[in-house]
Amino acid sequence: MWKNLRHWLDVRIGLDxxxxxxxxxxxxxxxxxxxYTLGFLAVIAYILQAITGIVLLIYYVPHPDYAxxxxxxxxxxxxxxxxxxxxxxxxxxxLLILIxxxxxxxxxxxxxxxxxxxxxxxxxxxxxxxxxxxxFSGYLLPWNQLSYWATTVVTSMPTxxxxxGEPIARILRGGDHVTGMTLSRFxxxxxxxxxxxxxxxxxxxxxxxxxxxISATPFGKIDDEQRPLTEYKRKSYPExxxxxxxxxxxxxxxxxxxxxxxxxxxTFLPTLNFPDAVNSPxxxxxxxxxxxxxxxxxxxxxxxxxxxxxxxxxxxxxxxLIVFLIWPFLDTQKEKNVMKRPILRGVFIFLLAAWVVxxxxxxx
Amino acid sequence: xxxxxxxxxxxxxxxxxxxxxxKQEFESEFMTKTWAGVxxxxxxxxxxxxxxKMKPEYREITEAWQASWHAQNNISCEKCHGGDPKDAVLAMxxxxxxxxxxxxxxxxxxxxxxxxxxxxxxxxxxxxxxxxSGHKAPNCVTCHGSHNIQKASISIISEQLCTKCHTYxxxxxxxxxxxxxxxxxxxxxxxxxxLKREGIYPVTDERNxxxxxxEFRALFHTVDVNLVKDRTDEFTSRLDKxxxxxxxxxxxxxxxxxxxxxxxxxxxxxxxxxxxxxxxKD
Numbered sequence: 069m070w071k072n073l074r075h076w077l078d079v080r081i082g083l084d085x086x087x088x089x090x091x092x093x094x095x096x097x098x099x100x101x102x103x104y105t106l107g108f109l110a111v112i113a114y115i116l117q118a119i120t121g122i123v124l125l126i127y128y129v130p131h132p133d134y135a136x137x138x139x140x141x142x143x144x145x146x147x148x149x150x151x152x153x154x155x156x157x158x159x160x161x162x163l164l165i166l167i168x169x170x171x172x173x174x175x176x177x178x179x180x181x182x183x184x185x186x187x188x189x190x191x192x193x194x195x196x197x198x199x200x201x202x203x204f205s206g207y208l209l210p211w212n213q214l215s216y217w218a219t220t221v222v223t224s225m226p227t228x229x230x231x232x233g234e235p236i237a238r239i240l241r242g243g244d245h246v247t248g249m250t251l252s253r254f255x256x257x258x259x260x261x262x263x264x265x266x267x268x269x270x271x272x273x274x275x276x277x278x279x280x281x282i283s284a285t286p287f288g289k290i291d292d293e294q295r296p297l298t299e300y301k302r303k304s305y306p307e308x309x310x311x312x313x314x315x316x317x318x319x320x321x322x323x324x325x326x327x328x329x330x331x332x333x334x335t336f337l338p339t340l341n342f343p344d345a346v347n348s349p350x351x352x353x354x355x356x357x358x359x360x361x362x363x364x365x366x367x368x369x370x371x372x373x374x375x376x377x378x379x380x381x382x383x384x385x386x387x388x389l390i391v392f393l394i395w396p397f398l399d400t401q402k403e404k405n406v407m408k409r410p411i412l413r414g415v416f417i418f419l420l421a422a423w424v425v426x427x428x429x430x431x432x
Numbered sequence: 433x434x435x436x437x438x439x440x441x442x443x444x445x446x447x448x449x450x451x452x453x454x455k456q457e458f459e460s461e462f463m464t465k466t467w468a469g470v471x472x473x474x475x476x477x478x479x480x481x482x483x484x485k486m487k488p489e490y491r492e493i494t495e496a497w498q499a500s501w502h503a504q505n506n507i508s509c510e511k512c513h514g515g516d517p518k519d520a521v522l523a524m525x526x527x528x529x530x531x532x533x534x535x536x537x538x539x540x541x542x543x544x545x546x547x548x549x550x551x552x553x554x555x556x557x558x559x560x561x562x563x564x565s566g567h568k569a570p571n572c573v574t575c576h577g578s579h580n581i582q583k584a585s586i587s588i589i590s591e592q593l594c595t596k597c598h599t600y601x602x603x604x605x606x607x608x609x610x611x612x613x614x615x616x617x618x619x620x621x622x623x624x625x626x627l628k629r630e631g632i633y634p635v636t637d638e639r640n641x642x643x644x645x646x647e648f649r650a651l652f653h654t655v656d657v658n659l660v661k662d663r664t665d666e667f668t669s670r671l672d673k674x675x676x677x678x679x680x681x682x683x684x685x686x687x688x689x690x691x692x693x694x695x696x697x698x699x700x701x702x703x704x705x706x707x708x709x710x711x712x713k714d
Contacts, residue, residue: 152691314710
């Protein structure tokens with residue numbers, strides 16, 4: 069039965085060939101480390117978000133009169149295991165952003181963005197932005213005090229731009245204030261507009277990784293990739309480890325660790341993402357004592373608060389973002405190992421420390 | 433090429449220096465003002481009464497109200513006193529419905545605009561009848577205060593307060609009759625708060641508790657000990673139902689924790705097995 073099915077598929081899609089080239093013959097450089105699994109882990113986390121999101125979508129009502137009760141009453145108390153899917157979706161969204169950030173940081177530190185992988189980096193950077201927009205748009209959907217006021221804060225940030233700032237904020241909100249129109253827009257963004265853009269970018273990202281081949285870490289002994297690379301050559305490692313089982317096992321235990329961490333948070337810190345304000349429906353007439361956006365937007369939010377000129381504050385962030393996205397095109401040095409580049413290392417540590425400080429400052 | 437890109441970005445930055453201070457109003461809103469949803473309009477009653485122009489005894493009114501249970505529930509001046517809190521000139525105009533402060537005899541009617549059930553029972557009571565017949569008798573503010581009104585509780589019935597007019601004996605019997613039911617209400621309120629902290633939104637139980645509590649406290653305002661004793665079983669049974677729901681929710685929370693812990697251990701276990709397998713192969 070299984071043999072016949074496999075043969076049936078092989079005739080039609082070349083299954084045996086795919087398994088042979090992508091699993092059995094696929095070699096991984098010997099000096100890869102655990103951070104090489106973060107991309108795979110991000111894919112798993114995205115799939116989990118999609119599955120749990122679809123379950124929540126069945127019961128969620130995107131209307132200001134029903135959104136809160138559909139989440140807090142229907143999903144959290146009436147739907148069998150609805151609480152689990154909501155917790156997994158919420159905890160998963162935060163872990164996902166963390167994984168993608170970590171993935172970008174490790175790729176940066178290992179210099180794996182260098183040519184011919186500039187477009188892979190650019191695609192990854194755009195995917196990080198899409199992931200943050202996913203988180204930001206999903207944050208409003210439960211329509212509670214926390215989400216309502218956090219969205220009000222974040223949608224006010226573009227107003228720092230002269231001339232175009234107000235129109236941008238109005239487009240985001242669908243009016244002057246956060247209302248039911250904003251909820252409809254964010255819902256459409258979260259479930260209909262972002263997913264196809266995201267899937268297209270993931271497709272391009274994976275295609276590019278497959279086309280150029282995996283990049284070896286500069287921290288090990290082997291890195292024979294010659295630069296500058298002037299013509300196409302897929303990087304392969306005939307002497308490397310087979311993908312299956314050694315690297316596949318690494319990916320699997322990272323996946324298990326991911327789920328274990330997720331369920332640890334759900335077990336012991338179930339209210340980590342659900343402070344008291346989550347239990348009150350959105351009330352435009354009552355401003356909570358503390359208003360702040362989600363943790364991944366706290367650093368930009370705090371930076372906006374401390375820079376006296378708001379336009380300068382938002383321009384600085386925009387430029388940092390553009391430099392981050394096009395960094396492979398700006399950094400043309402051959403040296404991949406960041407340990408041998410003290411200036412770059414210093415700038416990176418400074419920016420990372422500034423981000424952490426701003427995040428904690430924004431929390432307090 | 434990269435220098436060109438960097439130069440373009442730097443030039444892009446220049447307008448920010450050129451427009452320094454462009455959005456200072458944004459900064460002030462960003463830092464201090466209430467975040468714009470529907471902006472809360474300024475209440476002229478508060479701003480005027482809190483100003484230095486007012487005598488201290490009038491200024492104290494706003495401070496007392498701000499610390500009150502009414503303030504916590506958005507019940508502002510005009511809800512009781514009428515008038516227009518948006519118009520400084522006509523705020524205290526009779527045409528805008530301003531009624532000022534009531535005479536002692538009219539206080540039940542004044543408070544009864546909202547506390548309908550309680551005022552009905554109060555007027556049936558000895559207290560209410562005495563007040564309406566023009567005798568010296570307590571009204572709502574005698575026990576609850578006027579502006580610094582706190583959430584009602586059994587502690588209001590005290591020897592210090594009741595003995596201002598009569599002996600404490602009857603009040604003591606009433607307090608004893610109320611004690612168990614009131615304690616249960618307090619316990620349930622505490623448990624519902626606990627559920628909220630656990631991420632549960634117990635809206636049905638909260639509503640049921642609120643209506644039971646309101647009915648029970650309305651009944652108390654008859655100051656009829658026998659009536660309170662007769663109906664205590666009915667209220668106890670209603671409170672027990674709410675308690676059962678709360679306990680069931682706590683059991684459900686415990687199950688959730690155990691289930692999530694089971695999943696955590698399962699994945700941690702599988703992770704360890706795969707890790708050891710990987711080490712063996714290496």
